Amino acid sequence: MAKRILLVDDEKNLIELLANRLQFFGYEVAVESNGYHALKKVQDFKPELIILDVKMPGPSGFYLCEYFKEQKETQTIPIIMMSGLNDEASKMEGLRSGANAYITKPVVPAILMEQIQRFIGKPDK
Secondary structure, eight states, X not given: OOOEEEEEOSOHHHHHHHHHHHHHTTOEEEEESSHHHHHHHHHHHOOSEXXXXXXXXXXXXXXXXXHHHHSTTTTTSOEEEEEXXXXXXXXXXXXXXXXXXXXXXXXXXXXXXXXXXXXXXXXXX
């Protein structure tokens, strides 16, 4: 069974590019464009890793990260935050909210892949 990744971002072009790349490498990917839908999708999809944008409609990535880390069912899921907010305060807020990693946009696909493999390994083929 493929390793499952939930990708949450409201940038349509970016989410399509990343989802296609992750699927090409063998991951099963679900995408959502806002925080409210992400809350439900986590319950239904049961991802092994979550990639969260910070700024999007509905709850922010900071809020969602903190929420997921407080819930028994989701607290062990690694979370990678990705954001255009590249200042130190935002990075620290992401890590304080429970993110396992914080990468900035524009996303370098190789760096994202390295982080994904660090937390959940290479996909099963």
